[in-house]
Amino acid sequence: MSKPLLAIVGRPNVGKSTLFNKIVGKRISISHNTPGVTRDRIYADASWCGYHFTVIDTGGIEYKSEDAMWKHIRMQAETAIEIADCIIFVVDGKGGLLPDDYQIAEMLRQSHKPVVLAVNKLDNPFDTAYEFYELGLGDPFVLSAEHNIGLGDILEEATHHLRKVEEEEEDPSIRIAVVGKPNAGKSSLVNRILGTKRTIVSEVAGTTRDAIDSPFFHNGQKYTLIDTAGIRRKRSVEEDVEYYSVLRAFGAIKRADVVFIVVDAEEGLTEQDVRIAGKVHEEGKASIVVMNKWDKIEKDTHTVEK
Structure with missing residues (x-):
């Protein structure tokens, strides 16, 4: 039986990813004070007082922006709301409504x-949150x-709305990490395999930030696809967010059983592609090189050999 789903939603920069990481007990989502760091839905299992459930982290919901990226982020959050059994709505106790x-x-x-x-960023347990009754969603939790x-009060309230399930045995899935340079087409490949728009696809390099796990079944075997951020050369990584994104990508390689190395066929094999393949080899992982965008290049019978 699948585990119940607990989604965390709210506008940007209210502390959703910090709460997500606290509940699951690991630093899975990148938590940063830059708005829009989390973009796709991120799933992780958690347990609390005999309840076993899956938590969904989401990107910040912003209505005023007409930017295509923010629209995609909002759609991902709306999907999480649609499939969740219970929702934690995080608001900023310092910034107000x-x-x-x-x-x-x-x-x-x-x-x-x-x-x-959940009224976040109130460090004193005696702080009040009367203002947030205006939202009409019942008692706010400090x-x-x-x-x-x-945290305990919020989880106690949330689990009241979740069914109890038995804790599953160790995950039997074959884990497949999908890695490569930015804009090689990793997320498009993941979405094609899954048959759904699981991750945001954009021509903007760096769209994917976290390592995103997506389980699926094929011929009775369970697999987990791990979409990752594009890996640039170390000296090209300037922002903190990108640094942590690359660390998540390397972590995905470590925990994978098989690695798909996605190469942009239009650009051809580059030194960075070779470096990424070398990292996969260092970790002792089985790998498959995926030449993406193959339909966009002129080729003959010897192109693959080249």
Whole structure:
């Protein structure tokens, strides 16, 4: 039996990824003070007081932006709301209520799902959150995800809405990491294999930030595809977010059984492709080189050999 789903939603930079990491007990999502770091849905299993469930981290929901990336992020969050059994709605206790909070609250009411309202960034357990009753989602819970204040109360309330399931045995899936340079087509490949828009695809390099696990079955065998951020040369990595994204990609290689190394056929094999393949070889992983965008190049019977 599949585990119940607990989704975490809210506008950008309210502390969703920090809360996600605290609940699952690992630093899975990249937590950073830059808005829009989390983009795709990120799943991880968690347990609390005999309850076993899967937590979904989501990107910040922003309504005023017409930017295509923010629209994609919002769609991913809306999908999480649609499939979740319970939702933790995170708001910023220091920044107060903003128009997006009211719009998200209305969307959650229309979902008819149980909602736990978490007022984050209140470091004193005696802080009050009366203002947030305006959202009409019941009693707000005071939270400091960073300092573990109020986490137990929120999980106790959330698990009241989740069914109890037996803890599963160790995951029997074959893990496949999909790695390569930015814009090689990794997310497009993952979505094609899964047959759904699991991860955001864009021509903008660096769209994927986290390592995103997606389980699926083929011929009775369970697999887990791990989409990763594009790996650039070390000296080209300038931002903190990209640095942590690359670390997640290397971590995906370590925990994979097989690695798909995606190469942009239009650009041809580059030194960075060879470096990535070398990293996979160093980890002792079986690998398959995927020449993507093959339809876009002129070729003859000897092109593959080249």
